[in-house]
Amino acid sequence: MRVLVEEMKSQMRTFRREIHRVPRSRRRIFVQGDDGVPRLDWMKMxxxxxxxxxxxxxxxxxLLTYSGFRDTLLPRIVAVRKPKNRIHFLESEDTLLFRGLxxxxxxxxxxxxxxxxxCKTASQLRNRINNLRARRAPQNPVKEYCLRTITPITLEEEEILRVGTEVFGDEFRQMNQNFLVNRPLLALTHWSPRPQNA
Structure with a gap:
């Protein structure tokens, strides 16, 4: 009986190790190309x-020999990939994000x-801002800030934009840095020149 218990323990250790191993769903193999040159390709496993x-x-x-037990009730254990760790933002971090905006x-x-x-990278902050201002996102201060009404462009600013468009073309970012520093880039990209009277 002791031998059976030891055998069972070792088998259960192996089973536990196997169930936590990430399965390989594909592997790389060499395939003969149309031109006769071997190339690497993925094969599903x-x-x-x-x-x-x-x-x-x-x-x-x-249990199996018991007459009321059905074979279909035997467990089928399939190894699955662990989900990737996602970066979570706290409510206080979203408030800091809004203040930073x-x-x-x-x-x-x-x-x-x-x-x-x-503690966060710039790309993580950019992704969080984009997620918070997405159409499907619920109402939040970041979304309201991004959608807030912007005062209309004055005639003087419109003239500056027209001259800047002639110099820089559609490069609104350079125009914003050189001429209209106080205007957000979003307001400048939505601006289109009025047709000149003939």
Whole structure:
């Protein structure tokens, strides 16, 4: 009996190790190309379900021989990939993000990261801003800030934009940096020149 227990323990250790192993769903193989040159390609691999250890079958034998037990109730264990860790933002971090937007604007995410949230990368902050201002996102301060009404462009600013368009073309970012620093880039990209009277 002691030998059986030791055997079962070792089989269960192996089973536990196998169930936590990430299965390979594909592997690279060499394939002969149309021009006769071998190239690397991906081949899908079949993922087989893990079977229970043989020692477990010995323990389950009384259940299996019982007349009321059905074979379809036997467990089929399929190894699956662990989900990737997603970065979660707290409500307080979203508030800091909103304050950073008010201070630095949408374009200067690097300064926002340095002064407000040094624990996150600039790309993480950019992705979070885009997720918060997406159409499917619920109402939040960041979305309201991005959709807030912008005062109409004055005639003087319109003239500056017209001259800037002649010099820089459609490069609104350069125009914003050189002429209209106080205007957000979003307002300038929506601007289109009025047709001149003939």
């Amino acid at each position: 079949k993922i087989d379900p893990l079977m229970l250890p043989p020692a477990m079958h010995f323990l389950l034998q009384p 008010r201070l630095f604007g949408l374009e200067d995410v690097a300064s926002m990261r340095v002064h407000m949230m040094p």
